[in-house]
Amino acid sequence: MKKVGVAILGLGVVGGGTYKILTDNKEYFKSTQNLDITVESVLELNKERALSLGVPESAIASSIAEVVSNPNVDIVVEVIGGVKVARDFVLQAISSGKSVVTSNKELVAKYCHELEAAAKKMNVGLYFEASCVGGVPIIRTLIDGMQANKITVLKGIVNGTTNYILTKMSQDGADYQDVLKEAQKLGYAEANPTADVEGFDSTYKLSILSSLAFNKKVTIDNIHREGITGITKEDIAYAKKSGFAIKLLAIAKNGPQGIEVRVNPTLVPLSNPLATVNDSFNAVFLTGDSVDDIMLYGRGAGALPTGSAIVSDVIYAAKHAGDYYYAPFKNSDTAEKTTKFVTDFSSKYFIRMRLKNIVGVLSKLTSVFSKNGINLTYVKQNAMEEGVVELILITDISSESSINKSIEKIKTFDEVNSVESVLRVED
């Protein structure tokens, strides 16, 4: 039976979950994987925390040097988070000849070119299943399950915090700020929620997933990003009335015009499986030229689901040692010059505005859209207070530039009180 030594850098939520799985299921891995996996070393400043998890004192390292010089350690698990220390420690592990498993999406999105180059040089593995969509094996699926396919679309709900907030806003008809506060109290959102609610976390994941899906480097700078802080309960209510849920989608498309990558709040028809992904669940939808549509669904975060992905990588690394995946494209800190990116997105749009209720106003508006080549597929007026109506429009596929041009023109009309929201729609 092969012996495998693991080190864990950081015993936070995910590190603790990883430690628990590796120790609780040690006998199970002997019988099912023919691997005897031992946590040989942990690096955790809070020694009490380590001891309370059952880590033997002898396995608590006092420095990264002690971890990476330990000859019994084959695989280093990095679950510290952040990029400064984590990057340094991972590079030290690699240059000491250890394979690395990480859940750190920011690190992978920003520095995988550098980490991979180092790993290649040392002939070790770099694994990051846990960086995207928690316990859902989306990266294994892209690398080892979808190889037959040219993937044309990848879209998903890849951030649990924002999905929890949007779900609650929808279910309770509540305001963004109130739900955010509740989510913070329950531990679903950070005290500083920016990384989640402004979409940064989703762009890290989309950078990783779209690069693997399209076999072309896509950096976070290539990704258009909009968060959910501007979404109101009115948007959600009106979307629902029109048959849609609002989800923060990470979307990547690869077509004849080039690659389109964006994170933005999106209206999804209630009949679309993504519309039923609620709370902190995540899901990723893929379209390939052979497989057609597939979807993977599961918990996007949490100690044990994310630990499941990390331990899966540990086992994979141990079983396929020497047989590592390196990107088949030029993995650099920028996209290749030959990669074209779409910046004027084509999409269906949902537009909500408030108008003075005057005869002829609708015809005046629709003629603006018509002049800009935009077809409207849904028009609904709702009476508001006296003399004011709320108008909901849904367009056919239109370029963002033509939508913006139309909205600018419309805003100049006296009959238009306000344009409340302009949101993209995905089928």
Add this chain to the structure above:
Amino acid sequence: MKKVGVAILGLGVVGGGTYKILTDNKEYFKSTQNLDITVESVLELNKERALSLGVPESAIASSIAEVVSNPNVDIVVEVIGGVKVARDFVLQAISSGKSVVTSNKELVAKYCHELEAAAKKMNVGLYFEASCVGGVPIIRTLIDGMQANKITVLKGIVNGTTNYILTKMSQDGADYQDVLKEAQKLGYAEANPTADVEGFDSTYKLSILSSLAFNKKVTIDNIHREGITGITKEDIAYAKKSGFAIKLLAIAKNGPQGIEVRVNPTLVPLSNPLATVNDSFNAVFLTGDSVDDIMLYGRGAGALPTGSAIVSDVIYAAKHAGDYYYAPFKNSDTAEKTTKFVTDFSSKYFIRMRLKNIVGVLSKLTSVFSKNGINLTYVKQNAMEEGVVELILITDISSESSINKSIEKIKTFDEVNSVESVLRVED
């Protein structure tokens, strides 16, 4: 670049799809996989069919001996179907030192112990991703993505034909026989539909998937099987009214009582993601001790989706040559004697019956259930023609034996005209 020679046995629907993917995406596989894959040989009695797909005449073999003796062939794809010829040909391929990729669920379910033993002896690979759930990488997920988990539940819709029939019956309020005829006309059901509608196909898949999920041999003989031929449009209508869809589920559970494996029509709450899997789509839901719940969803059949799984196996076999998966349990033609199987299933039940509308009848019935330790969680009476009511009951989790005992007793009552259906319910 590594050269890989492939032979395809059988150019039917799936064989044709596989040929198309391998030839259309040849350059793509060079750049993304660093593999130069060539279809060196095909075995197809209908030579016209092969030529019309673009197979060069020189690659059309006239016998299996010609295929397996071809030194340029590294991997043999078996897509003939059936077990007699396929088994013989696969064994010949293996004993000639070729790795085998097959989509043949009946072959794998019935003979994988024999094929795997032969493959082990020759140190070649045996791959069968395409045998279950078409293009969805469920087997790769079980083997390479869920290793960290003790899986406790696997349940899914793994047969497209029956799911199409049940979906149509639900959407159109149509009778089984009418929808079956339509499905046969459209090519979704075979002229002899037995393998699908009686659940045999699902048991083959469940045998394969549950063995991999639980790391214990589960044979088709261990699986309780009920088909959909007894499901009426009334069952579907009443289920829908009570908030459920009826699906043919393949269910495997591994608990303290032992392993429970069954294929049966099941009521699934409309809020369960499996309830929204319609038409010929398939989905598999897993629960693991770390990952919690995950679901994979996609096309369960078709030339290109199934071809996607086959080509994924071809690429995996080529990239991980020498590094093969063999079952970590005793892979025999029977389950191990130490494996306990549950035969008195515990489940919630949906019971529909017709009663004479007489005061006191409900109390007489409910006391029978109560005496057998069965809790009722839902009771609804619908008036039918004069003097007759339709009664819908849903029970809490109860053993099948206690349900059967209750039903037998109830059938003896004069007030009971008929027990129309007794179906299991899964949350």
